[in-house]
Amino acid sequence: MKCNRPTTWLSTAARLVGMYLRLNSGSGIYGWRAIGRPLMVIYQDPPTSLSVVSIRVWVGLGAVLSIDSWKRWPRLMEQMLEQFSEAFEVIPAALLVVDHDGRIVLANADLQKLFGYEAGELVGESLEILVPEAMSVGHSELREGYHADPHRHTMGSGRDLFGVSKSGQLIPVEIGLSSVQGGTGTYSLASVVDISPRIAAQRRIHNALDAAASGMILVDGLGTIVLANKAAHRIFGAEAGGLLGVGIEELIPGRFRRRHEAYRSNYAAAEPTDRSMDTRQHMFGRRIDGVEFPVDVGLTPINENGERTIMATIMDISERVRSQEEIRHKNEELTRLNGELTQFTYSASHDLKAPLTTLDGLLGCLAEDAAAGAMDEVLLNADRAQVLARRLAGLIESTLGLVQSESLASDAERIDLAEMVDEVGQALEGALSAYDVELYNEIPIGCELVVQSIRLRQILENLISNAAKYSDCSKNGSFVRISIERDLDCHKITVADNGVGIPEQSHADVFKRFRRFGDQSIDGTGVGLALVEQHVVRMKGEITFESSPKGTVFVVALPRAIGIWSESSQSL
Amino acid sequence: MIIDDEEVDRYLAMRTLGKFDEIGRIAEFEDGAEAFEALSSPDFRREWESPPPALILLDINMPRMTGFEFLDQILQFKDEVASPWDGCVILMVTSSDYSGDKERAAAYEAVKGYIQKPISEDKLRMILNEHYPGLLVDG
Secondary structure, three states, rough: OOOHHHHHHHHHHHHHHHHHHHHHHHEEEEEOOOOOOOOEEEEEEOOOOEEEEEEOOOOOOOOOOOHHHHHHHHHHHHHHHHHHHHHHHHHOOOOEEEEOOOOOEEEHHHHHHHHOOOOOOOOOHHHHHHOHHHHHHHHHHHHHHHHOOOOOOOOOOOOEEEEOOOOOOOEEEEEEEEEEEEEEEEEEEEEEEEHHHHHHHHHHHHHHHHOOOEEEEEEEEOOOEEOOHHHHHOOOOOOOOOOOOOHHHHHHHHHHHHHHHHHHHHHHOOOOOOEOOOOOOEEEEEEOOEEEEEEEEEEEEEOOEEEEEEEEEEEEEEEHHHHHHHHHHHHHOOOHHHHHHHHHHHHHHHHHHHHHHHHHHHHHHHHHHHHHHHHHHHHHHHHHHHHHHHHHHHHHHHHHHHHHHHHHHOOEEEEHHHHHHHHHHOOOOHHHHHHEEEEEOOOOOOEOOOHHHHHHHHHHHHHHHHHOOOOOOOOOOOOOOOOEEEOOOOEEEEEEOOOOOOOOOHHHHHOHHHOOOOOOOOOOOHHHHHHHHHHHHHHHOOEEEEEEEOEEEEEEEEEOOOOOOOHHHHOO | OOOOOOOHHHHHHHHOOOOOOOOOOEEEEOOOHHHHHHHHHHHHHHHOOOOOOOOEEEEOOOOOHHHHHHHHHHHHHHHHHHHHHOOOOEEEOOOOOOHHHHHHHHOOEEEEEEEEEEHHHHHHHHHHHHHHHHOOOOO
């Protein structure tokens, strides 16, 4: 017998069993009905013969048993059982019939083979013999429950179901249940399908998905995650299986959720095609613990039995973004350094060369005047030459200082700022008294900072010496005042003077190298403030200034991480 | 006219110019800004219009206003400021041999020469002969 639709056979078998039971009940009337489908009718004429006929009409009645033939029922039953068994054997599925006590009434060859039993070995055994120990505890209750409310259904949907073979091996199965009413009770017909090949195939697919480096998340039409691979769990910091059933919007930072929801429904409503999500800007995922990270997402629509799902391929690109950022920073730094170098080369070539060319000219004059015997002029120019030579030496020294400060790699150390200001004041005493400038050290005693002290010292030296050199002799009581205040995230060291101020048109060039302002007779190299700024930048600080003819105020803001206040100064 | 921030360079320029008897008055300025302010003042102009200066020795690197900034300024106000000196020979006098500076100087029509410091009698004589032929008696 050939059959491509085992279910038809199963239902047929079930009906056969039902028929048998009806007959067994002795109702006297037997028959079967069906509309528009093959129908099995068992009738008895004479009662000892049993035959199977297929017809396509509704049949309401079979035949009426005569009263004396009733006595021949047991024999009839036997024959029917034989017939059913035969039918069972030819159905290409593992089948068994269980009575209401959970005893196996029938088990076909396929079923015996599946569970590794010999022919007839299972009949009369309890059904629980086929159920793994771990599941058997509740199984009898479930079975009884099923008997109380019998309905056709598939067992184990949504969870893994196992049978156990005679040798104790677990077999993943799917079980179809039908219930049949018999005169002496309810019977169950179970078809058992070995799903190990299917499970193996599924596992292979899952393993393949889990092997992928990208996170893969399958989302149904409502945005619920129906599948997620290992990488997806790792990326979002979820425990194994923790993403299943979660709404995809849970994995998106709150501020993007609404927009994402709209995008998702639009994407699903349109005829979706494979695509990457918007790459013009970084997208962010949100881990289960709430941490956000940049992601790259590719979308692939999948149509499954008319249901539209979307496979999202997700990559955590934190590392990429970080390295891009790093490269960008380094690039900026290189561009800046390159610009500085060009500027430096130009400035150095001019500013170091200029005094030399002037000296060259002066020496020519000296020779000329010496030859002409104009000794007064010779002496005057010799003086000029000496001044120039000294200035050049100073310029070279400060230029080297500037270059060195770029690579100055001294460690930060704890210094007492008030002491440092005093020391610098002493070192500059000559200049301060020459210009009659008073130094007010208003740094509180015990104010300690952790800084690269060479840098801070040079900053103070340059600012204070500038304040001296550019003092305004027309004002009474020239001063330079050093103070410090704490700001939210920095320490602000202020160097204020009442000098001549920096001409307004020169404010933009204050920190440029070799730029000098105001009275050109004042000795200077134009390097000082460039050096100051460089030091401040290297200390991750910031320098600003305000200047007017009333005076100049420089503010050096150093990050708090660099400076600390000692206990004693906290109270100040 | 000498525009240079370095006092000694001005001295050297004065001394060199002084060797030419044909050159009369000389004005000195410490930087472009000072020169421009002077040129903008009616009194100065009245004093210097007849005859206008024949020669401007202009340094490039100066505080406040560089030589190039000075040129830009006077060209911008050409009509009211620079026109009397239209024919005036402007020479850049600088220690810079940076090619960018030379190219930039050459781009100005008004700039007739580029002298690398130190300035010398010979260099100046050549240029004066070129632009004012017959001016120098012994040239």
